[in-house]
Amino acid sequence: MIFWKRLKSDKVAVICISVIIVVLLLGIFAPLVAPHNPIEPHINVKFANISLDYPLGTDHLGRCVLSRLLYGIQTTVVLALVTMGATLLIGTLLGVIAGYFRGWIDEVIMRFCDVLLSFPSEVMILAIVGMLGPSLTHVVIANIAAKWAWYTRMIRSSVVQYMDKNYIRFSKVLGCNASHIIRKHLLPNVVSDIIVLATLDTGWVILNISGLSFLGLGVQAPTPEWGMMLNEAKNIMTTHPAQMLAPGLAILIIVIAFNFLGDSLRDVLDPKYSQHRAVAK
Amino acid sequence: MVDWKEGETTRNYILRRLLAIIPILIGISFLAFFLISISPSDPAEVALRVGGITPTHEAVETMRSELGLDKPFLVRYINWLVDSFQGDFGNSYINKRPVLNEMSKALPATIALAVTALIITIVVSIATGVLCAVHEGSIFDKIIRGFIFFGTAMPNFWVGLLFIWMFSVKFNIFPTSGMDGVKSVILPAITLSLTYISTYARLIRNNMIQNKHENYVLYARARGLKENTIHRHIFVNSLQSSLTALGMSIPKLIAGTVIVENIFAWPGIGRLCVTAIFNRDYPIIQAYVLLMAVLFVICNLLVDIFSAVLDPRLGQEQ
Numbered sequence: 001m002i003f004w005k006r007l008k009s010d011k012v013a014v015i016c017i018s019v020i021i022v023v024l025l026l027g028i029f030a031p032l033v034a035p036h037n038p039i040e041p042h043i044n045v046k047f048a049n050i051s052l053d054y055p056l057g058t059d060h061l062g063r064c065v066l067s068r069l070l071y072g073i074q075t076t077v078v079l080a081l082v083t084m085g086a087t088l089l090i091g092t093l094l095g096v097i098a099g100y101f102r103g104w105i106d107e108v109i110m111r112f113c114d115v116l117l118s119f120p121s122e123v124m125i126l127a128i129v130g131m132l133g134p135s136l137t138h139v140v141i142a143n144i145a146a147k148w149a150w151y152t153r154m155i156r157s158s159v160v161q162y163m164d165k166n167y168i169r170f171s172k173v174l175g176c177n178a179s180h181i182i183r184k185h186l187l188p189n190v191v192s193d194i195i196v197l198a199t200l201d202t203g204w205v206i207l208n209i210s211g212l213s214f215l216g217l218g219v220q221a222p223t224p225e226w227g228m229m230l231n232e233a234k235n236i237m238t239t240h241p242a243q244m245l246a247p248g249l250a251i252l253i254i255v256i257a258f259n260f261l262g263d264s265l266r267d268v269l270d271p272k273y274s275q276h277r278a279v280a281k
Numbered sequence: 282m283v284d285w286k287e288g289e290t291t292r293n294y295i296l297r298r299l300l301a302i303i304p305i306l307i308g309i310s311f312l313a314f315f316l317i318s319i320s321p322s323d324p325a326e327v328a329l330r331v332g333g334i335t336p337t338h339e340a341v342e343t344m345r346s347e348l349g350l351d352k353p354f355l356v357r358y359i360n361w362l363v364d365s366f367q368g369d370f371g372n373s374y375i376n377k378r379p380v381l382n383e384m385s386k387a388l389p390a391t392i393a394l395a396v397t398a399l400i401i402t403i404v405v406s407i408a409t410g411v412l413c414a415v416h417e418g419s420i421f422d423k424i425i426r427g428f429i430f431f432g433t434a435m436p437n438f439w440v441g442l443l444f445i446w447m448f449s450v451k452f453n454i455f456p457t458s459g460m461d462g463v464k465s466v467i468l469p470a471i472t473l474s475l476t477y478i479s480t481y482a483r484l485i486r487n488n489m490i491q492n493k494h495e496n497y498v499l500y501a502r503a504r505g506l507k508e509n510t511i512h513r514h515i516f517v518n519s520l521q522s523s524l525t526a527l528g529m530s531i532p533k534l535i536a537g538t539v540i541v542e543n544i545f546a547w548p549g550i551g552r553l554c555v556t557a558i559f560n561r562d563y564p565i566i567q568a569y570v571l572l573m574a575v576l577f578v579i580c581n582l583l584v585d586i587f588s589a590v591l592d593p594r595l596g597q598e599q
Contacts, residue, residue, distance in 0.1 A: 114305065114308075115305060115308030115309060115312060116312075118305050118308070118309055118574060118577060118578055118581075119309065119312075119570075119573070119574050119577065120532050120533050120536045120573065120574075120577050122533065122536040122537060122539070123536045123569075123570060123573040123574065123577070126536075126539060126554060126555075126558075126569075126570075127313070127316055127566065127569075127570040128316065129558065130316075130554070130557070130558040130566040130570075131316040131317055131319065131563070131566065132319075133558075133561070134558065134559070203434065207436050210436060210438075211436060211437075211438055211540055214436075214438045214540070215539070215540060215543055215555055216559070217555070217558060227436070227438070230436075230438060230439060230442065233442070234442055234544075237442065237445065237446055237450060238450050241446045241450070244439070244442050244443065244446065247439075248436065248439035248442075248443070251436050251439065252431070252434055252435060252436070252439070255434040255436075256430070256431075256434040259430070259433060259434055260430075
């Protein structure tokens with residue numbers, strides 16, 4: 001496919017995808033890769049230096065920092081992907097329904113989206129976590145709730161655009177049923193419109209999940225999570241500042257990977273935009 | 282939400298835009314109120330627990346009627362709405378003081394922080410954006426673009442911690458936390474503004490570079506205008522869309538103070554709200570959400586009106 005060819009020739013995109021895949025694999029196989037138990041405290045080895053046994057040292061409870069980072073992938077990155085997946089699913093479902101069938105159902109969905117979108121998403125997330133109480137599940141729910149309306153509106157407007165295209169009118173005249181048109185003609189187009197945004201937003205969701213965990217509103221101790229680790233590092237900053245490095249860098253690297261990948265995807269999927277960029281450069 | 286209609290006057294547009302916020306405000310207030318009723322714990326029980334009273338069956342019932350929870354949902358909503366309109370957001374469960382007092386005590390701190398961050402954002406992003414666009418492709422441009430990329434990916438709570446370590450612990454230039462004089466606002470404001478600086482510096486740079494290839498620039502060159510004058514034209518023309526984006530992000534900036542206020546122990550409404558979440562102090566959370574949403578709507582309205590007034594189509598109608 002031309003899409004893959006173009007993407008493969010983009011070095012940055014290849015590096016980003018590799019980073020993301022490696023991180024995900026490390027997270028999934030954390031029990032096999034991690035040298036130690038991420039939760040069990042060993043007070044006698046607290047603040048151990050970097051050694052073969054503890055590649056990144058240990059924290060204030062003597063837990064292996066590397067193991068906690070690896071298990072943290074499961075919470076931060078995997079949950080961010082789950083959040084994005086759910087958001088896209090809801091957004092696509094409602095957006096396609098609204099855009100394809102129009103009429104009253106479109107009105108109802110869109111007016112509801114209007115109200116949701118009149119909250120800044122940060123406030124929405126805080127409101128939901130606030131009312132439901134601090135927990136990781138609630139953070140995920142809040143993130144989905146804050147984002148789905150965005151996607152619904154965007155997908156609807158792109159569906160409306162494609163509905164006017166001749167090939168879709170033609171399929172309608174031929175008597176193709178709605179599910180065929182949606183699956184074969186609408187979704188492939190809509191997905192390519194939305195994938196860039198979804199990739200960029202994954203970085204945003206990671207920042208959100210770890211940010212809320214940093215505040216203590218997300219993951220509860222002792223579950224390893226990168227924002228949570230930073231929160232623990234904050235309290236011992238004056239004596240052991242190095243504790244802040246590993247989790248912060250981990251977040252930075254994965255978010256950069258998603259952001260760069262999003263930019264590359266935009267160039268690949270939208271030749272007009274990349275031409276424009278070539279001119280701008 | 283509200284689009285320009287063909288041949289519509291600016292005044293009519295603004296009027297329609299004003300009317301359109303009424304249903305949105307109603308929707309927002311309903312949502313803010315609805316959220317409390319889906320909360321898994323009974324507010325009456327929470328109010329008793331935080332007051333140190335054992336929630337016996339009778340005590341819960343008394344508290345329910347005291348808080349008006351025994352009335353049907355819609356009645357409660359309308360009562361709450363009417364009270365909120367008069368500035369009465371109820372009393373905090375924790376210290377029994379009116380929520381309005383607590384909010385208005387914390388609000389100036391947040392506004393001071395947000396305004397400082399906004400000023401830093403505007404000055405720095407315009408300066409770097411313009412310089413990058415004028416010296417496009419230079420080393421300076423490349424370095425700044427590198428910074429911008431890190432700026433959008435850096436978690437601001439990490440940046441905040443690094444700042445505290447560097448400037449407060451290591452070099453002892455700024456205080457680590459709290460609100461005490463001008464010096465204490467600098468670190469939190471810079472932390473808060475970093476993400477926005479990255480966004481706007483990039484936006485201004487790209488807008489200006491786009492404008493560089495417009496015909497009016499070519500014409501100006503043909504007329505033999507000085508480079509400085511041309512750059513000024515480009516700057517003014519690219520400013521409008523950047524200003525709109527900036528206006529939209531003011532409420533986001535205020536909402537974004539939550540994390541920064543918590544790192545730097547800044548006594549603003551973000552910190553008030555997070556403390557309220559831990560204490561399950563629902564009236565405060567509710568008031569915070571309502572305040573933020575109203576602010577967001579008003580800012581969007583002002584931005585829309587502002588750009589309607591600035592819109593060049595205005596001249597064509599007259």
